[in-house]
Amino acid sequence: MKKKPLLVINASGRVTRSVTRRLTKHFAEGWLARHPNASLVDRDVGTHPPTAITESFIAAAFTPASARTPEMHLELAQSDAMIHELFDAEAIVMGVPMYNFGMPAQLKAFFDQIIRVGRTFNFTGDAENPYQPLIPPKPLVLITSTGTGGYGPGEPYEHLNFLEPHLTSLLHFVGLSNITPVRVDFEEHKGEAFERSLAEAQERLDVILGSSADEVEALGAVAA
Ligand SMILES: Cc1cc2nc3c(=O)[nH]c(=O)nc-3n(C[C@H](O)[C@H](O)[C@H](O)COP(=O)(O)O)c2cc1C
Numbered sequence: 177m178k179k180k181p182l183l184v185i186n187a188s189g190r191v192t193r194s195v196t197r198r199l200t201k202h203f204a205e206g207w208l209a210r211h212p213n214a215s216l217v218d219r220d221v222g223t224h225p226p227t228a229i230t231e232s233f234i235a236a237a238f239t240p241a242s243a244r245t246p247e248m249h250l251e252l253a254q255s256d257a258m259i260h261e262l263f264d265a266e267a268i269v270m271g272v273p274m275y276n277f278g279m280p281a282q283l284k285a286f287f288d289q290i291i292r293v294g295r296t297f298n299f300t301g302d303a304e305n306p307y308q309p310l311i312p313p314k315p316l317v318l319i320t321s322t323g324t325g326g327y328g329p330g331e332p333y334e335h336l337n338f339l340e341p342h343l344t345s346l347l348h349f350v351g352l353s354n355i356t357p358v359r360v361d362f363e364e365h366k367g368e369a370f371e372r373s374l375a376e377a378q379e380r381l382d383v384i385l386g387s388s389a390d391e392v393e394a395l396g397a398v399a400a
Contacts, residue, residue: 181215182207183265187272187283188222195321195363196271197222199377203269203317206385217261225282226254226289237292255289259296267315268352270343274322278338287346296350309351317384318343318357319377323364356384 184204188194208214227233236248237255244252262268272279290296298308320339327337340357347355360377362370 179211179213179215180264180266181217182211183217183219183261183268185219185268185270185286186222187270187280187286189273189280189282191223194222194271194273195360195374196273196319199319199321199358199360199381200269200271202378203319203381203385206382207267207269210385214266217265219258219261219286221282221286222280226258226285228285229288241294255292255295258286258290259292262290262296262311262350262352265314267317269317269319271319272321272339272343274320274327274337274339277336278342291346291350307349309349309353311351313351313354316347316352316355317381318347318355319359319381320357321360321363323362325361325365325369325373327361328359358384 182204184200186194186197186200188196191197204216208216232247232251233255236244236251239248272283275281278284293299296310298310300306300308318340320343322339324333325331326333327339328334340359344355347353358377358380359373360370361373
């Protein structure tokens with residue numbers, strides 16, 4: 177039977193020298209080698225940034241599906257396609273560089289496109305617990321890369337890390353809460369610290385690839 181695909185999301189603006197692309201490729205190749213009949217779906221927001229949302233997008237998104245005009249359906253087509261990929265995936269790997277202490281604008285545009293009422297979340301009407309995520313749980317490997325280091329918990333630049341906390345919040349919001357983070361530091365410094373960080377990230381990806389779903393969940397919990 178055909179398996180559901182691995183969704184590969186890349187957000188780096190670089191194509192040739194990107195560390196996150198190198199690692200999503202490493203993971204995707206390992207996935208294909210370990211899962212017979214597996215396939216990949218490539219969502220490259222780095223080279224093909226989703227459209228920034230406009231008034232007509234918002235009007236269409238908040239109009240009930242049955243009342244939408246053909247123009248509104250067209251307005252939402254890109255969003256619908258990306259949401260379908262998220263629902264359809266067996267698992268997801270995301271490669272995300274830190275740009276100016278947060279995520280690249282093209283990835284924020286992706287989240288603005290896919291976070292939609294009635295599609296990826298709902299309002300519950302319960303003041304204590306107002307939102308219900310709608311994407312079914314599935315493993316998500318979140319690969320990030322930074323130019324310097326020190327952004328981790330208790331480290332000197334933790335207060336400047338708007339990357340993983342923001343990504344984690346958005347992913348949880350839509351139901352993708354089974355996240356295993358893998359980060360490479362010191363990419364701009366190069367040298368030994370970078371090489372060690374890169375090697376550790378690759379090893380970690382290999383461990384994730386060789387682990388069962390429960391073990392991956394445990395890895396994510398340890399590293400979060
Ligand atoms: C526009 C831009 C902004 C960046 N901002 C930061 C930053 O705020 N902090 C940091 O540590 N590195 C920063 N970097 C370095 C990148 O995070 C680093 O080069 C990373 O490896 C890029 O991912 P990639 O190798 O997949 O392209 C920035 C790089 C670019 C191009």
